[in-house]
Each structure stands twice: as C-alpha cells, then as structure tokens.
Amino acid sequence: MRINKKGSLIALLLAVCVLAFASLAAAADKAPVLRMATTTSTDDTGLLDYLAPICLKDTGIDVQWVAVGTGKALEFGRNGDVDVVLTHAPSQEDKFEAEGYGVDRRKVMYNDFVLIGPANDPAGVKGKPVIEAIATIAEKQQKLVSRADKSGTHTAELKLLDKAGVKDFDKAAWYVQTGQGMLKTINIAEEQGGYALTDRGTFIKYDAGLDGREGLVIICEGDAELLNKYSVMAVNPEKHPEAKHDLAVKYIEWITSPKVQQDIANFKLEGKQLFFPDADPAK
Incomplete structure (x- = not known):
C-alpha cells in the first residue's frame, strides 16, 4: 500500500x-x-x-x-x-x-490616549494641542462622545475638560454619554460623527476592523497630557x-x-x- x-x-x-x-x-x-x-x-x-x-x-x-x-x-x-x-x-x-x-x-x-474624530474634522482642530482642541469642540458644540463610566479614559477626559475650562458639559447636548466600553463608544462616535478620547491600543484595534470603510481618524496626539499608564x-x-x-x-x-x-x-x-x-x- x-x-x-x-x-x-x-x-x-x-x-x-x-x-x-x-x-x-x-x-x-x-x-x-x-x-x-x-x-x-x-x-x-x-x-x-x-x-x-x-x-x-x-x-x-x-x-x-x-x-x-x-x-x-x-x-x-x-x-x-x-x-x-x-x-x-x-x-x-x-x-x-x-x-x-x-x-x-x-x-x-x-501607551497613550488620542483624540479621534471624523476625517472632515468639523471643529477644525486637527493637529492642535489637545486642550485647545477640547475647548474648541465645546465652543462649537460639536459632539464629544464619552464613556462616562469612571474608567481610566473617562478620568483622563474629565481632566482635559477641566484644563480646557469647559463647565457644565455633562448637561450639554453636544456631550454624549454612552456608559459603554471603549470600542462601543468609538463606534457610537463614528455613527454620530463625533469626537472621542481613546487609548491608542483600542483605536488600533478599531482601525484594523474598518474593512475599507471611512471611519474615525486621529485628530490630536503626542501631548504630555495624553500619556496612559497601567x-x-x-x-x-x-x-x-x-x-x-x-x-x-x-x-x-x-x-x-x-x-x-x-x-x-x-x-x-x-x-x-x-x-x-x-x-x-x-x-
């Protein structure tokens, strides 16, 4: 045989x-x-x-x-x-x-946090220091989509809002609170054409799954305030x-x-x- x-x-x-x-x-x-x-x-x-x-x-x-x-x-x-x-x-x-x-x-x-948003950047903040970008997003009442769950990312976001001098944002229509994890929050931000703060690792995971569709892009990165330690x-x-x-x-x-x-x-x-x-x- x-x-x-x-x-x-x-x-x-x-x-x-x-x-x-x-x-x-x-x-x-x-x-x-x-x-x-x-x-x-x-x-x-x-x-x-x-x-x-x-x-x-x-x-x-x-x-x-x-x-x-x-x-x-x-x-x-x-x-x-x-x-x-x-x-x-x-x-x-x-x-x-x-x-x-x-x-x-x-x-x-x-790793670090990055501010992400639509490729057409409706607030016009791409490449600006992240605190200035956050202040401008609030001033122009563009949507900022937040986990709002006391996570590390949410804590970092609250510090940025405070440094940007943004008040009473939690009552504002432009501030969207998901109560969800990071990937779900990014997807909601994409659906609503909004901005979001995310850790870079999860953004890379999200970006890898776009399968050719236009998704959110990095708007601000590299600032000292965006360091993310575990x-x-x-x-x-x-x-x-x-x-x-x-x-x-x-x-x-x-x-x-x-x-x-x-x-x-x-x-x-x-x-x-x-x-x-x-x-x-x-x-």
Missing part, C-alpha cells in the same frame, strides 16, 4: 496540536484560579487573551478576568470580588491604595482574608518580569505595537 507522506505529516501535526491543546486545557482545569478585574482596553485589544496561556505555562496560574472601566474594576477590588486589579487611572489607584485596599502596586506598561495591584488580604494574595503576588512578579515585559512589547496588531513595557527594573 502506498503511503501519502504529505498527508501523514499533516495528520501528525494535527495530532500534535490536538494533544498540545488538550494538555493546556487539562493544565487549566487543575490550575489555581486568580481572579482579576481590569480595563476594557486590555481585553478589547486582545492582550489578555495573548498573555493568559503564557501565564499558565510560566506560572501554573489560570487567570480569569472581568473587563470593565477602572472605577468599576477598583470597586470589585474594594468588595473583595477579585484578587488583583490591572488598571490605568493613577488618581483612582492612589485613592484605592491610600484607603488600604491595594498593596504591592507596580507599574506594568503604558499599574497592577493585589487586593489587601488584611481587608479581604479570602483574597489569594500569594497568587496575586506571583502574578505581579510575573507580569513585571523582563521576560513578560518583552512579551508585552512583542504584542502587535498589523505590525503596530499596542503597549510599551514600564515595569521598574529595580524592584
């Missing part, structure tokens, strides 16, 4: 893949579970799906997460619903830590003894290690780097 070597090789490779997947699934079934609350940007971009199997392989920890705005993520931490938080709103994180809910805080990575913190076991502090610390050490920092740098979409390592090498 003649043996089809090519077919046999393909069958062998498929068998190896199936066995590898089964082995990983079995490992996940037996692995201790770390509960994490994090932001929509880490989930929407695919970063967490990319890191989860690496973490399972490196540490034996099965990370299970809920992706919400930073405010809600920290609320989960306050309530003891999770063991660790990965967020990007320094002012809220400071408060969380000062109140004694978070410990072992470490920097992880950064940190990780364990839930304080003194507040919540049931929290898996040992797993949280192991995860924190893992995600800030040189090896995983490089993994984060290697995570790209259409050749574009979405996040940049920011862990303190001295710790």
